[in-house]
Amino acid sequence: MGLRSWMGKQISDWLVQDSPASGSPLCDFDRLSYEIRPGDVILIEGRSRVSEVIKIITQSPWSHAALYVGRLHNIADPARREAILQHCDARPDEQLIIEAILGKGTIVSTLRQYREDHARICRPRGLTPKHAQQVSNYAIDSLGAGYDVRQLLDLARFLFPYGILPRRWRSSLFDHNAGMPTHTVCSTMLAQAFMSVYFPILPVIAHEEGGKTKIYQRNPRRFTPRDFDYSPYFDIIKYPYINLESGTIYEQLPWHDDGVVCNAPGDCFIPNGYIPAEINKQHTPASLADIAAKTRHSLRLMKHRIRALRQQTGESLP
Structure with a gap:
């Protein structure tokens, strides 16, 4: 050669x-x-x-x-x-x-x-x-x-x-x-x-x-x-990795519903101004205990976000 x-x-x-x-x-x-x-x-x-x-x-x-x-x-x-x-x-x-x-x-x-x-x-x-x-x-x-x-x-x-x-x-x-x-x-x-x-x-x-x-x-x-x-x-x-042919199966997908969005695997964040919202999953009804646990978790996220915003603006923390 x-x-x-x-x-x-x-x-x-x-x-x-x-x-x-x-x-x-x-x-x-x-x-x-x-x-x-x-x-x-x-x-x-x-x-x-x-x-x-x-x-x-x-x-x-x-x-x-x-x-x-x-x-x-x-x-x-x-x-x-x-x-x-x-x-x-x-x-x-x-x-x-x-x-x-x-x-x-x-x-x-x-x-x-x-x-x-x-x-x-x-x-x-x-x-x-x-x-x-x-x-x-x-x-x-x-x-x-x-x-x-x-x-x-x-x-x-x-x-x-x-x-x-x-x-x-x-x-x-x-x-x-x-x-x-x-x-x-x-x-x-x-x-x-x-x-x-x-x-x-x-x-x-x-x-x-x-x-x-x-x-x-x-x-x-x-x-x-x-x-x-x-x-x-x-x-x-097309044969997508997630098959949506059986009606409303997308409602049952294991979405991460804590406000996290990702650019790529391992590159994720919570957007500024995120407000938690309960998703009505008709096919997977949650118990009262589950709803209470999610509410407490959402309140902690909101408190963390408020503290972060106050630190950015220089306001005194409670």
């Missing part, structure tokens, strides 16, 4: 290194992994340095997109199953995704590696099982393609409102080379996979004379992860 390649790898590894998970989960990963099906796009709110850059560029929390291809037995073509095994040592029961990663290119990964990340499913509405298999096949055929860093930089220049250079000048976004690309980014690879079966993501719709309408495929090099979230042709499926 030459010096240039070694330095590039070191920079890539630094950019893709994940920061620690927040510890405050938003997604029920077990349910998501149970419900996901081949052909679904999974959006990830990444935690790496390059993810933060992509979020700023795209003005979206979604920094990464991957295609779920299922388990090995979900891939009908034996040759493509073999191609999967050549790129990863997957167990028969392992849930697999195909994604393009900076420093690694287009690879096969396991779904469980995103267990600690905020994720959601974008499901192509009405996509037939036959076409879902073809979309997966296109992604499998892309394995081994490099990651197109230049395209990422050109996309940043294109999305920013102002730039020193014209947006089209020497930009890879407007290349017209046909054939399977040797380098790609995550969203472009997915867009091309769905375009291979003429499934719309954000098509260009032209109204012509005589009331005719023509639909054109959009330039796949300009797609970002947020476009799958924005597309009206994909259903957004």
Whole structure:
């Protein structure tokens, strides 16, 4: 490995290194992994340095997109199953995704590696099982393609409102080379996979004379992860950590009702001017002793707050 390649790898590894998970989960990963099906796009709110850059560029929390291809037995073509095994040592029961990663290119990964990340499913509405298999096949055929860093930089220049250079000048976004690309980014690879079966993501719709309408495929090099979230042709499926589907279950959640609010786990405070209020929990009636205990606790909080305010204003304490 030459010096240039070694330095590039070191920079890539630094950019893709994940920061620690927040510890405050938003997604029920077990349910998501149970419900996901081949052909679904999974959006990830990444935690790496390059993810933060992509979020700023795209003005979206979604920094990464991957295609779920299922388990090995979900891939009908034996040759493509073999191609999967050549790129990863997957167990028969392992849930697999195909994604393009900076420093690694287009690879096969396991779904469980995103267990600690905020994720959601974008499901192509009405996509037939036959076409879902073809979309997966296109992604499998892309394995081994490099990651197109230049395209990422050109996309940043294109999305920013102002730039020193014209947006089209020497930009890879407007290349017209046909054939399977040797380098790609995550969203472009997915867009091309769905375009291979003429499934719309954000098509260009032209109204012509005589009331005719023509639909054109959009330039796949300009797609970002947020476009799958924005597309009206994909259903957004969320599996929140707290399931609210059973009526008024939110009334029974174990809220901390002493006035404490938090910026993040471990970073909590009581706001100035907080006035305790009893919450009427119809499904969990409190006893008189419980109400009396909460009232005494609330009075202590109020007294503490009044003393703090008087100290700030310089008034004498009682």
